[in-house]
Amino acid sequence: MKINVDGEERKFRSVWFEKDEVVLIEQRNLPEKIEFYRAKNSDDIAYAIKHMVVRGAPAIGVTAAYGLALAKIKGENMEEAVEKIRKTRPTAYDLFKAIDFMKSSGFDIHAAERYSQEVSGRCKKIGEYGNVLIADGSKILTHCNAGALAVVDWGTALAPMRYAKESGKNIFVFVDETRPRLQGAKLTAWELEQEGIDHAIIADNAAGYFMKKGDVNLAIVGADRICANGDFANKIGTYEKAVLAKENGIPFYVAAPGTTFDFNLKTGDEIPIEERDQEEVLVVNGKKIGPENSKARNPAFDVTPNRYVSGYITEYGIFRPDQLGDLKRKVQSDLFMRTTTPTA
Numbered sequence: 621m622k623i624n625v626d627g628e629e630r631k632f633r634s635v636w637f638e639k640d641e642v643v644l645i646e647q648r649n650l651p652e653k654i655e656f657y658r659a660k661n662s663d664d665i666a667y668a669i670k671h672m673v674v675r676g677a678p679a680i681g682v683t684a685a686y687g688l689a690l691a692k693i694k695g696e697n698m699e700e701a702v703e704k705i706r707k708t709r710p711t712a713y714d715l716f717k718a719i720d721f722m723k724s725s726g727f728d729i730h731a732a733e734r735y736s737q738e739v740s741g742r743c744k745k746i747g748e749y750g751n752v753l754i755a756d757g758s759k760i761l762t763h764c765n766a767g768a769l770a771v772v773d774w775g776t777a778l779a780p781m782r783y784a785k786e787s788g789k790n791i792f793v794f795v796d797e798t799r800p801r802l803q804g805a806k807l808t809a810w811e812l813e814q815e816g817i818d819h820a821i822i823a824d825n826a827a828g829y830f831m832k833k834g835d836v837n838l839a840i841v842g843a844d845r846i847c848a849n850g851d852f853a854n855k856i857g858t859y860e861k862a863v864l865a866k867e868n869g870i871p872f873y874v875a876a877p878g879t880t881f882d883f884n885l886k887t888g889d890e891i892p893i894e895e896r897d898q899e900e901v902l903v904v905n906g907k908k909i910g911p912e913n914s915k916a917r918n919p920a921f922d923v924t925p926n927r928y929v930s931g932y933i934t935e936y937g938i939f940r941p942d943q944l945g946d947l948k949r950k951v952q953s954d955l956f957m958r959t960t961t962p963t964a
């Protein structure tokens with residue numbers, strides 16, 4: 621995938637370091653406009669993560685890594701910069717993994733570049749491994765955006781689909797619109813269109829209809845935090861899609877790099893779930909829906925128990941829930957992963 625940056629065509633990246641700025645694709649304006657947010661300090665970085673200029677667990681981690689390197693270059697108080705970024709969003713584990721990787725690397729820009737390259741390369745492996753799950757003619761359901769915009773270039777859930785397309789398979793993707801922020805309709809659909817991958821945006825409430833009809837034969841989603849037992853947090857609405865997939869005998873896979881696994885947590889009950897501003901639910905395209913005095917609740921994620929998961933597609937291979945002990949051993953013997961064990 622390519623993007624045009626200031627008139628120059630470049631290989632797609634959701635975030636990069638340029639001169640003394642961290643450059644982010646302004647994801648809130650997609651698909652209408654491809655614009656760029658140029659962060660000049662840790663305040664700009666914290667704003668971008670909190671307000672979802674950049675979103676998606678691994679992309680948040682890479683942004684935090686570059687943001688801390690930028691803060692160091694700008695001579696900021698690093699304790700303050702770390703705390704500012706740490707408290708932006710509580711659920712995605714990659715954020716805390718990246719912060720601790722940068723702390724252990726002295727906030728050096730080369731460490732941030734390495735972190736970004738590692739995440740990108742690992743997600744390419746996810747594509748390679750996940751491709752075996754996809755047949756010619758597969759009809760795949762996905763939720764939210766776990767694509768290049770949510771990582772750096774390959775994506776997680778979308779990586780196997782990219783690999784399948786590149787290996788000549790004809791696939792079709794059902795894209796849950798993913799209320800309230802519509803990451804599916806706006807971001808996943810945009811990525812699939814750029815790649816010429818056939819797809820249809822569906823209302824979140826229509827996924828069960830298509831699964832029951834037999835129109836879906838595989839589901840692949842991303843994750844924000846996966847626990848030691850395989851329970852995982854992902855965008856709100858994932859849980860009900862997983863239950864419906866099991867009900868209809870559809871294989872349901874979670875794609876994520878090792879940086880998303882939090883082996884400190886035994887079960888999903890321990891995952892902190894971000895609740896966002898009610899306006900995200902109440903206002904659509906700038907217009908308030910519902911009665912003037914109605915309130916809204918807006919949990920950004922839900923937790924899916926491991927019993928609904930067929931397998932986890934990672935850079936180490938595909939693991940069933942009962943094989944996560946093997947995965948844990950691989951992650952913990954991986955030098956890049958052993959840098960530190962984040963504390964959040």
Ligand SMILES: CSC[C@H]1O[C@H](OP(=O)(O)O)[C@H](O)[C@@H]1O
Nearest residue numbers: 675676677764766770842854855
């Ligand atoms: C590849 S991680 C993508 C993951 O992050 C999204 O959440 P948000 O858009 O709020 O950052 C969603 O849960 C995706 O599955």
